[in-house]
Structure formats: C-alpha cells, structure tokens
Amino acid sequence: MKPAAFDYVAPRTVHEAVDALAGNGRKTQVLAGGQSLILEMHLQRIRPELVVDINRVAELDHMDMNDSTVRVGALIRHDAFESEQAVPGPLGRLFARAVANIAHPPIRSRGTMVGSLAWAHPASEWCALALALDADLELHGTGGPREIPARDYFHGPFQTARRPDELITAVRFPLLTGDTGVGFIEHRRTHFCFAQVAVAATLTARDGVIIGARIGLVNCADRPVRARAAEQALIGTDLAPPAGRRVPGDHPFARAGRIAAEQDAAPVAEPYADVEYRRQAIAVLVGRTLREAARDQRAWVAASEGGH
Ligand SMILES: Cc1cc2nc3c(=O)[nH]c(=O)nc-3n(C[C@H](O)[C@H](O)[C@H](O)COP(=O)(O)OP(=O)(O)OC[C@H]3O[C@@H](n4cnc5c(N)ncnc54)[C@H](O)[C@@H]3O)c2cc1C
Known part of the structure; x- marks a missing residue:
C-alpha cells in the first residue's frame, strides 16, 4: 500500500516545529527516524494530514553529559549507543547491551531513542530502560516547555502523556555509579x-x-x-x-x-x-x-x- 496524501514541512528550529505541530486543526505526526511512522503510513494505520520532519532541527542533534546526567536529544540515533564508551560508566554498558537487540543496523542508524519513547511500543527496550532508570522527558508545546518523569509518561500501548501539539526534545537519564x-x-x-x-x-x-x-x-x-x-x-x-x-x-x-x-x-x-x-x-x-x-x-x- 501507499500512504494517503499528506502535507510536509521541515522546520529548522524547535519553535517552528511546535508551531507546525499545532497543526491548525490538522492531524500531525513527527518524522524522526521514520522507522515506525513510515511503515504505519504505508499500511494506512496512521494517516497524518501534516508530517513535521524534525531532521533539520540542529538543536535536537546533541547528547550532553554532566557529572550526574546524560541528556539525549531527539535526533540521536539508536546506533550512537552501540559503543560502551558513548555514555560513561555502567549506564554506557547497559545501553550498549540493550541497543544491540533493537532491530538491525540500517534501522539502528536511522531510528532514534526519543522516537521510541514517543512511539511507546510495549516491546521497546528504551521505554523499559527509561522507566527502570527514572529518566525524565523534556517536551515543548504551544503552552511552553514541561518535563514528565518516565513513571508518569506511559499510559498504555502506544499511549503516553504527550499532547499532540508537543515535541519531545530530549530525555535525561541519571548516570549510574561506578559500583553498579x-x-x-x-x-x-x-x-x-x-x-x-x-x-x-x-x-x-x-x-x-x-x-x-x-x-x-x-x-x-x-x-x-x-x-x-x-x-x-x-x-x-x-x-x-x-x-x-x-x-x-x-x-x-x-x-x-x-x-x-x-x-x-x-x-x-x-x-x-x-x-x-x-x-x-x-x-x-x-x-x-x-x-x-x-x-x-x-x-x-x-x-x-x-x-x-
Ligand atoms: C523491522 C523493524 C524492527 C524493529 N525492531 C525494534 C526493536 O526490536 N525494538 C524497538 O524498540 N524498536 C524496534 N523497531 C522500531 C524502531 O526502533 C524505531 O526507530 C522506533 O520505534 C521509532 O523511532 P523513530 O525515530 O524511527 O520514530 P518515527 O518512526 O519517526 O516516529 C514514530 C512515532 O513517534 C513520534 N515521534 C517521533 N519522534 C518524536 C518526537 N521527538 N516528539 C514527538 N513525537 C515523536 C512520531 O510522530 C510517530 O508517531 C523496529 C522497526 C522495524 C522497522
């Protein structure tokens, strides 16, 4: 099957992306890695009227670390975590062991950690890790930014606390102490x-x-x-x-x-x-x-x- 007709925008900033997601009454979807969305659109199980492609939003393509936290932007792909050294300490080892189980290399080179959290498949490795490790999600909507702890975020299969006009900009994981x-x-x-x-x-x-x-x-x-x-x-x-x-x-x-x-x-x-x-x-x-x-x-x- 082919996707139903849709409009497409490729914003350059989070602000523009959020404006587009407001949608003027249209059904919108975010295109991140596209590894779940495109399949669903081809099967016409999802028929967005507007696709908001975030791949040109440079501010989302960052992973930042401080002494206690790693912050993963919405464009960081699964394969960024294949090396144990990508994230310091035991968290890096855990991410590397988990990510090896996600699909196969071409999908891991496009799909994103944040996209997995947005999609909220019950069999997603990242979703279970976010919950078990007390991660926090950062969202931006027309009402401004807000944060949601992972424990309050997952509401059911493919259902989350995210509002349709909100972009998830990043997820933050606390680092694990060396003795873990x-x-x-x-x-x-x-x-x-x-x-x-x-x-x-x-x-x-x-x-x-x-x-x-x-x-x-x-x-x-x-x-x-x-x-x-x-x-x-x-x-x-x-x-x-x-x-x-x-x-x-x-x-x-x-x-x-x-x-x-x-x-x-x-x-x-x-x-x-x-x-x-x-x-x-x-x-x-x-x-x-x-x-x-x-x-x-x-x-x-x-x-x-x-x-x-
Ligand atoms: C053959 C195959 C095998 C797979 N195996 C696994 C597996 O073993 N484990 C696993 O976890 N996944 C698996 N996946 C899914 C893959 O990991 C996807 O990459 C992931 O589910 C979604 O990430 P994405 O960046 O591709 O999101 P997209 O496909 O672009 O988007 C998915 C959904 O999330 C929304 N979205 C994406 N990013 C944001 C954002 N920043 N803010 C708000 N909404 C957003 C979109 O609107 C859409 O509804 C598999 C996929 C395929 C095709």
Missing part, C-alpha cells in the same frame, strides 16, 4: 522480531550485600514495567552470583524472577506465546539478568581492587 552492575537479556523468536520478553537490571552492593536494585521488563504488559516487588525482595540479600548456566530455584535471583513474573508483570497472550509461557520466560530471564548484573558488579570490584 548491569545486565540485559532478551528473548525473541528471530533476530528480526521484537522482544518476546527482555529484562534490564542493575544491582548495587555494599560489602557483598545488595542495597539497590532496578528491574525493567520489556513486553511483559501493555506498557513497560518496573518490577518493584522483585526489586524489594532483593534488598539485603547476598550479591554472590550463582555459578553455572542455571540459577537454582532457591536462589534469591530465582525468587525475584518468580515475584516479577507473578506480581509485577501483566503479560498478554501473543500468537507464539500464551500467558503461562510468558510468565515462565519472565521468571527465568529475570533470574539470569540479575546473575549477569551481579557478575558485572563483581568484575568491577575485582578491577578496582586490582588497580590499588
């Missing part, structure tokens, strides 16, 4: 597919005891999920990662996996995975991702002790 271990594991049918289930985890420990945990679940509900009950169950437990491939059923990571699957997640049936299968996959993947994060944290401890 990170893990990301994804399960999907083929490399081309979106995640059936994926898990992002961070663990922080003092004297071998877990004092902080964050778990983000991808495609485990109609929107991204932060597995707070599972996180809570980990506090005060031993960080020691289990040896071998399997996480024993009585290990705290396996228990956290079961809690995430039963209490935090709300999976829906899909053609290739019923709810029971998906809960089982969530439990197993959470356990394994926590083990990966614990190993990552141990490696940091070993490296920092070796450096003294």
Whole structure:
C-alpha cells in the first residue's frame, strides 16, 4: 500500500516545529527516524494530514553529559549507543547491551531513542530502560516547555502523556555509579522480531550485600514495567552470583524472577506465546539478568581492587 496524501514541512528550529505541530486543526505526526511512522503510513494505520520532519532541527542533534546526567536529544540515533564508551560508566554498558537487540543496523542508524519513547511500543527496550532508570522527558508545546518523569509518561500501548501539539526534545537519564552492575537479556523468536520478553537490571552492593536494585521488563504488559516487588525482595540479600548456566530455584535471583513474573508483570497472550509461557520466560530471564548484573558488579570490584 501507499500512504494517503499528506502535507510536509521541515522546520529548522524547535519553535517552528511546535508551531507546525499545532497543526491548525490538522492531524500531525513527527518524522524522526521514520522507522515506525513510515511503515504505519504505508499500511494506512496512521494517516497524518501534516508530517513535521524534525531532521533539520540542529538543536535536537546533541547528547550532553554532566557529572550526574546524560541528556539525549531527539535526533540521536539508536546506533550512537552501540559503543560502551558513548555514555560513561555502567549506564554506557547497559545501553550498549540493550541497543544491540533493537532491530538491525540500517534501522539502528536511522531510528532514534526519543522516537521510541514517543512511539511507546510495549516491546521497546528504551521505554523499559527509561522507566527502570527514572529518566525524565523534556517536551515543548504551544503552552511552553514541561518535563514528565518516565513513571508518569506511559499510559498504555502506544499511549503516553504527550499532547499532540508537543515535541519531545530530549530525555535525561541519571548516570549510574561506578559500583553498579548491569545486565540485559532478551528473548525473541528471530533476530528480526521484537522482544518476546527482555529484562534490564542493575544491582548495587555494599560489602557483598545488595542495597539497590532496578528491574525493567520489556513486553511483559501493555506498557513497560518496573518490577518493584522483585526489586524489594532483593534488598539485603547476598550479591554472590550463582555459578553455572542455571540459577537454582532457591536462589534469591530465582525468587525475584518468580515475584516479577507473578506480581509485577501483566503479560498478554501473543500468537507464539500464551500467558503461562510468558510468565515462565519472565521468571527465568529475570533470574539470569540479575546473575549477569551481579557478575558485572563483581568484575568491577575485582578491577578496582586490582588497580590499588
Ligand atoms: C523491522 C523493524 C524492527 C524493529 N525492531 C525494534 C526493536 O526490536 N525494538 C524497538 O524498540 N524498536 C524496534 N523497531 C522500531 C524502531 O526502533 C524505531 O526507530 C522506533 O520505534 C521509532 O523511532 P523513530 O525515530 O524511527 O520514530 P518515527 O518512526 O519517526 O516516529 C514514530 C512515532 O513517534 C513520534 N515521534 C517521533 N519522534 C518524536 C518526537 N521527538 N516528539 C514527538 N513525537 C515523536 C512520531 O510522530 C510517530 O508517531 C523496529 C522497526 C522495524 C522497522
């Protein structure tokens, strides 16, 4: 199919883009990487009357860092995060592990992190990371700028707190402290597919005891999920990662996996995975991702002790 007819503008500034999005009563869409929008337009599931192409808005093409935060502008493509060094510390490692699972290189070279947050697909890796890591979104609309914490932003599949006249200009992630271990594991049918289930985890420990945990679940509900009950169950437990491939059923990571699957997640049936299968996959993947994060944290401890 071909897209229905639409008007097109290519503003040069955020101000012009916001003016265009106001739309004079027309249905508008933002064109960022186009990796979701163009497909939807071809299928005529989305029929904008006006497409606002933001690719010439230079002020959106920046990634800024300070001591505590990375701020990712709306034109930063997925592949900017393929190197662990793109963002300092454990957050860079986590982003690099997650982004490798997003589609394939041509899509990663066009699609944007902010576009993923705007689209809010329940299987989006970036959406789960934004939620788990307490990111903040920056928006500009005709009423001026505002910020929305990720925890208040996702309302359902493809539904968010963004108003139609608002442009998301950037997302800010707090950096992770050096002593934080990170893990990301994804399960999907083929490399081309979106995640059936994926898990992002961070663990922080003092004297071998877990004092902080964050778990983000991808495609485990109609929107991204932060597995707070599972996180809570980990506090005060031993960080020691289990040896071998399997996480024993009585290990705290396996228990956290079961809690995430039963209490935090709300999976829906899909053609290739019923709810029971998906809960089982969530439990197993959470356990394994926590083990990966614990190993990552141990490696940091070993490296920092070796450096003294
Ligand atoms: C074959 C294939 C496989 C894929 N696999 C994955 C995957 O595994 N994981 C994953 O997360 N994604 C996947 N994607 C989607 C891809 O990551 C897209 O890049 C992403 O969903 C949207 O980003 P974009 O910049 O391309 O946005 P666009 O397609 O340009 O826009 C998408 C939507 O977001 C809105 N929008 C975009 N930017 C803004 C903004 N700054 N402010 C307000 N609204 C905005 C648009 O109006 C539109 O509604 C896949 C896509 C394809 C085609």
